[in-house]
Amino acid sequence: MNKGFTLIELILVIAILGILAVSAMPKIFSLTTEANTAAAAGVAANVLAGITLAGAKTMATTGVEAYPATLDSAANGNCTLANACFGSVVKDGVTRDWKRISDTVYAHTPTNTTYTYTPGGANPGTFK
Numbered sequence: 214m215n216k217g218f219t220l221i222e223l224i225l226v227i228a229i230l231g232i233l234a235v236s237a238m239p240k241i242f243s244l245t246t247e248a249n250t251a252a253a254a255g256v257a258a259n260v261l262a263g264i265t266l267a268g269a270k271t272m273a274t275t276g277v278e279a280y281p282a283t284l285d286s287a288a289n290g291n292c293t294l295a296n297a298c299f300g301s302v303v304k305d306g307v308t309r310d311w312k313r314i315s316d317t318v319y320a321h322t323p324t325n326t327t328y329t330y331t332p333g334g335a336n337p338g339t340f341k
Contacts (some may be wrong), residue, residue: 249310256299256307256321257340259329260284263302264330264337282332283316284340286288291322 219228236241264280272278285300288315297306298313312320317330332338 237336250292251311252319253324253326259300259303261337261340264340265301267302280332280337284330287313289313
């Protein structure tokens with residue numbers, strides 16, 4: 214007596230697994246989009262926290278509360294280890310998925326979202 218699966222049974226199992234995999238694909242792509250959006254929001258929150266800390270440091274050293282006019286002095290282009298973005302407000306800067314457009318405008322590449330830093334003068338301003 215032979216024990217095992219027939220070729221038909223194996224093909225049927227493979228077909229069912231293929232159908233399940235195809236039905237899960239949209240959810241996987243949705244998770245990637247959600248993760249990229251959350252990562253960008255996390256960096257934006259860290260940048261705003263860094264701006265606030267920069268103001269506090271200025272207040273502690275000079276007695277006058279002041280916030281940065283720009284977020285870094287990196288050259289225009291993609292953020293890399295050699296050209297980190299947000300270097301003046303986030304320790305070690307940000308090195309991937311961001312592109313510096315101008316002194317106050319940055320783009321998050323995976324989500325195609327643009328963030329603008331609006332200096333607030335006597336307050337930290339906004340980065341959104």
